[in-house]
Amino acid sequence: MASSRDRQRKLAREKLDRQMARRAARVKRRRQIQAGVGAAVVLVLIVVGSVWALGGFDRDPEDNQAAPDVCAWTPQNTEGNANLKDVGTPETKGLPTSGTRPMTVTTNQGGPITVELDLAAAPCAAASIAHLASRSFYDNTTCHEITTEGALRCGDPSGTDLGGPTYTFYDENVPAAPSPSPAAGQPPAYPKGTVAMIANPPGANGSQFLIFFKDANPAQPAYSVIGKVTGGLDVVEKVGKLETVDNGSGAKVKPKTDVVIQSLTVGEPATAPEPAPAPSSPAAGAPSASPSAG
Known part of the structure; x- marks a missing residue:
């Protein structure tokens, strides 16, 4: 029959084994969480970098400003x-x-x-x-x-x-004020x-x-x-x-x-008409318009 001291040693060893197992499980779980967070951070950085490279953060300076007042009353x-x-x-x-x-x-x-x-x-x-x-x-x-x-x-x-x-x-x-000696024809x-x-x-x-x-x-x-x-x-x-x-x-x-x-x-505003395009010169060899003989 085992002595009482042996039984105490056995119980103490079993207790220590359980503590070590729990500690190892906690360490493993912490490493898993850290690995998951790290992967998420890397993914976010990849997405942000891609958006930046594609110009997603480029904005017209006017977008950051309120429309200016044209007139003050x-x-x-x-x-x-x-x-x-x-x-x-x-x-x-x-x-x-x-x-x-x-x-x-x-x-x-x-x-x-x-x-x-x-x-x-x-x-x-x-x-x-x-x-x-x-x-x-x-x-x-x-x-x-x-x-x-x-x-x-x-x-x-x-x-x-x-x-x-x-x-x-x-x-x-x-x-502007007129010239003291206005030139002829000055409006x-x-x-x-x-x-x-x-x-x-x-x-x-x-x-x-x-x-x-x-x-x-x-x-x-x-x-x-x-x-x-x-x-x-x-x-x-x-x-x-x-x-x-x-x-x-x-x-x-x-x-x-x-x-x-x-x-x-x-009435409603009217924009100024665009100037008519200048007539193109005739291509080489093309007949030019000329008044017909009367």
Whole structure:
């Protein structure tokens, strides 16, 4: 019969064997997990490297930037100025900046007067007028002044020079001052048929605009040129000949006969036509066109 000491040794050995087996199992399981994680990391690196090599991370710099504002609209202080009319503000982004846009002004003096707005030179003025026209801002308003420079002043619903929307915007496309000794044939700053914004105060444009019925060449041009008359200039010239009376401030510039804008509309933008391709020269040996003998 085994002694009690032998049995204790046997039990201790068996216990140690079990501990060693459990420890070995844990080590094996840990190595399996590490191997699995390593394989996954390698797979991710392979996928990322493949995507990078194929240009998957290449992005246009513009994709990382918000679309820039084309125009900025400055709120007007409406306190104490009942002449301002709130019709909201135009968009600031996504505005057309090339080509032209048609504007049609129908008055009680005949017409219509058609205008081509220049979107490249004055995109903000065109956007503002289009916005105001879509709100019928100009309809049934008067052209309240015939200026001493030779232009019809319109676009103020109050007829006071102080009216407009509840926002303003900066100058665009103001002509340079004429040369002190202009060369012969140098065009005026504002040729007849020019359409320009008139700001009050200067630099803070709103809704008021000028249509020139004769050439004007001020020493310090201050009006943003926004387009030109394409039809109905005779109507503007006729209005320019109307008798004027005191407008209440001592200036004899108000038309004695009311000049009413019955409607003002702005059409959709039109892109400039592409130039026609130059005619190709005839191939060698090909007969050239020549006038037939008469």
